[in-house]
Amino acid sequence: ERELMERFSVSRATIREAISYLVKEGILEKIHGKGTFVKNKPKVQEWLDSLNSLTETVSKMGMKPGSRLLNSGMVKEPKSIQEIIKTERMFFIERLRTAENIPIAIERHYYPEKIGKLLNRFDLDQSIIYDLLEKELRIDLAEAEQMISCREATGKDAKFLEIPHGSSVLYVERLITDRLGEPVEYYKASFRPDMYVFRIKTKRKNFKGNFGGRT
Numbered sequence: 149e150r151e152l153m154e155r156f157s158v159s160r161a162t163i164r165e166a167i168s169y170l171v172k173e174g175i176l177e178k179i180h181g182k183g184t185f186v187k188n189k190p191k192v193q194e195w196l197d198s199l200n201s202l203t204e205t206v207s208k209m210g211m212k213p214g215s216r217l218l219n220s221g222m223v224k225e226p227k228s229i230q231e232i233i234k235t236e237r238m239f240f241i242e243r244l245r246t247a248e249n250i251p252i253a254i255e256r257h258y259y260p261e262k263i264g265k266l267l268n269r270f271d272l273d274q275s276i277i278y279d280l281l282e283k284e285l286r287i288d289l290a291e292a293e294q295m296i297s298c299r300e301a302t303g304k305d306a307k308f309l310e311i312p313h314g315s316s317v318l319y320v321e322r323l324i325t326d327r328l329g330e331p332v333e334y335y336k337a338s339f340r341p342d343m344y345v346f347r348i349k350t351k352r353k354n355f356k357g358n359f360g361g362r363t
Contacts, residue, residue, distance in 0.1 A: 175209070192247050196348040199292045199324070201278040202255065206247045214246035217273040218254075218308070222264065229258060232323060232334045239264015241272055244308050251309045252343040258334040263287065287332055294322040296346055305338045318344060 152163045167184060170176040178184050194205045206213035219242040230236050241257040257277065259267060266285050267277070281287045301309065301317045309317070318339040324332045 191342070192252060192344045194344070194346050196294070196346055199278075199289060201276050202245050202253065203276045206245075206252075209247070211247045212249070214249060215274055216244040216246070218242040218244055220268070220272055222261065225258065229334060233258055233260055233331050235260050237261050239267060241267070241277070243272075247343065250343060251340065253337050253339045254305050254308055255335065255337045258336075260331065263332065281332065288326045289324050289332060290327040292322055292324045294320065296320050298341075299338075301338055309338070309340050311340060317341065318346070 149160055149163050149167075152158075153160055156163075167176060171178055171184070175187060176184055177187050192206055192209055192211065194200070194202075200208075203213045203215070219240065221240060222237055223240040224230075224237055225233075225240075229238070238261060239259040241255075241259075243255050243257075244251060245253040245255055263281075263285070267280060270280055270284070278289065282289060297319050298316050299319045301311060301313075301315050303313060305317065306313050306315055311317075318341050320335070320337045320339065322333075322335040324335070326332055
């Protein structure tokens with residue numbers, strides 16, 4: 149604490165508050181009788197109060213994001229996905245995502261054909277896709293509906309994520325729409341639960357009911 153106080157010219161209270169925050173975020177850990185240490189493999193933590201790209205989320209953690217394009221091109225997916233995207237043919241992007249060179253997720257993006265043809269002009273290996281959509285293509289990402297569940301990783305995903313065959317992963321499905329309610333992206337991803345957590349802060353709504361005086 150003293151070293152940090154001198155280095156940044158701040159009070160002990162400020163340093164302790166910062167350390168407490170980093171412990172809460174899972175970046176540091178306190179061990180009784182030994183001290184405070186940086187965790188060897190901190191989890192990436194994504195807050196669900198806003199829509200962010202994985203690159204933004206990893207960067208906010210002070211970690212180096214990475215990407216490797218596995219597959220892309222026009223595809224014809226099952227009827228269930230066609231109904232979501234509202235088209236028979238769609239553009240597909242599959243990428244392996246990393247943090248500090250450690251595999252953390254397999255992302256699969258589906259786009260209406262028109263949007264896909266525009267995206268295909270760019271380098272999809274390293275580009276931040278949401279930046280391309282918003283800044284280059286001027287597409288408004290207005291709203292997202294997301295579902296998170298748990299399922300067994302496929303053999304392919306387990307291999308890329310470097311986890312044992314049959315391991316469970318955090319499975320995410322998300323639909324992004326524009327301000328007119330039209331689909332922009334349907335997204336599926338498998339995350340390593342030892343490397344990624346989703347966080348949300350909620351408040352209890354006032355609830356008034358007649359329980360005959362009992363609580």
